[in-house]
Amino acid sequence: MPELPEVETIRRDLEPLVVGRRVVAVEVDAGTIQLLAAAPVEVLRANLVGRTFTSMGRRGKYILLGLDDGRTLVVHLRMTGRLLWRDSSAPPETYERAKMVLDDGHDLRWSDLRKFGTWRMVDNVSEITSKLGPEPIDAAFTLAQFRGALAGRAAPVKAVLLDQRRMSGLGNIYVDEALFEAGVRPDTPAGLVSPAAAKRLWAAARAVLERGIQNRGASFKDYVDGQGNPGQHHMYVQVFRREGKPCYVCGSTIEKTVVGGRGTHYCPKCQPKARRRAARGD
DNA sequence: CGTTACCTGAAA
DNA sequence: TTTCAGGTAACG
Numbered sequence: 001m002p003e004l005p006e007v008e009t010i011r012r013d014l015e016p017l018v019v020g021r022r023v024v025a026v027e028v029d030a031g032t033i034q035l036l037a038a039a040p041v042e043v044l045r046a047n048l049v050g051r052t053f054t055s056m057g058r059r060g061k062y063i064l065l066g067l068d069d070g071r072t073l074v075v076h077l078r079m080t081g082r083l084l085w086r087d088s089s090a091p092p093e094t095y096e097r098a099k100m101v102l103d104d105g106h107d108l109r110w111s112d113l114r115k116f117g118t119w120r121m122v123d124n125v126s127e128i129t130s131k132l133g134p135e136p137i138d139a140a141f142t143l144a145q146f147r148g149a150l151a152g153r154a155a156p157v158k159a160v161l162l163d164q165r166r167m168s169g170l171g172n173i174y175v176d177e178a179l180f181e182a183g184v185r186p187d188t189p190a191g192l193v194s195p196a197a198a199k200r201l202w203a204a205a206r207a208v209l210e211r212g213i214q215n216r217g218a219s220f221k222d223y224v225d226g227q228g229n230p231g232q233h234h235m236y237v238q239v240f241r242r243e244g245k246p247c248y249v250c251g252s253t254i255e256k257t258v259v260g261g262r263g264t265h266y267c268p269k270c271q272p273k274a275r276r277r278a279a280r281g282d
Numbered sequence: 283c284g285t286t287a288c289c290t291g292a293a294a
Numbered sequence: 295t296t297t298c299a300g301g302t303a304a305c306g
Binding site for chain 3: 002003006061117172173223240
């Protein structure tokens with residue numbers, strides 16, 4: 001569930017607490033290890049115990065924990081994963097399934113109700129990052145690049161925005177919010193998004209992600225930050241999970257459909273079907 | 283390209 | 295009982 005703003009909030013929280021710390025022990029539930037690490041716990045221990053964290057980065061929705069041997073522990077929270085900084089004496093989290101014991105009396109605890117989350121060791125982070133498209137919040141992500149990602153595609157524009165190979169970090173919440181802010185109907189074929197609408201969407205994607213970071217992420221259900229506290233951004237959404245409620249802009253009833261296999265929320269008036277281009281000059 | 287599966291629990 | 299869930303990989 002965590003998208004770029006949630007993952008970035010966790011990264012910022014934990015970086016100063018984790019960098020420079022050495023791993024002294026690793027514990028993983030027997031029923032989780034294969035799903036989590038795709039390897040026996042002994043292998044994970046051999047990779048981590050005795051290593052010191054040298055960096056804590058993020059790319060897309062991946063957390064990148066750099067180690068002093070040059071390798072990287074790549075963590076993905078998927079739907080319900082949580083990475084939490086806790087005193088080693090603290091009681092287990094609900095759905096705690098793993099932990100790394102650090103050398104300063106704290107643990108990194110791993111909680112994951114649905115067990116979709118992953119910890120993978122890589123020799124080179126490019127094994128992960130080379131598959132990811134640019135980040136919408138990166139200044140290097142130009143309008144021309146964005147338009148290139150949409151050009152000629154028959155898939156719904158929402159599906160293209162969610163495709164981490166085209167751009168990385170957007171998920172279901174921020175995509176619906178960006179499409180609302182840009183006034184674009186989510187099921188519009190990507191290639192039919194007008195140049196003016198594409199420009200609005202490019203700016204909106206960046207804006208909603210940055211606002212999400214400012215608000216420390218959105219906690220509709222499972223997301224909490226590195227200390228276990230909820231974010232605030234769910235209080236500011238315009239359409240996500242607001243079906244049946246009035247649009248804050250025009251008062252129309254927010255609708256919910258399925259686009260690209262995901263629940264999709266939009267305002268039927270503020271996000272008109274792509275066709276003529278009068279009102280906004282598209 | 284869309285659909286299905288992975289896993290568990292909450293809500294309809 | 296059925297459906298749905300801030301994600302992605304593996305299908306056909």
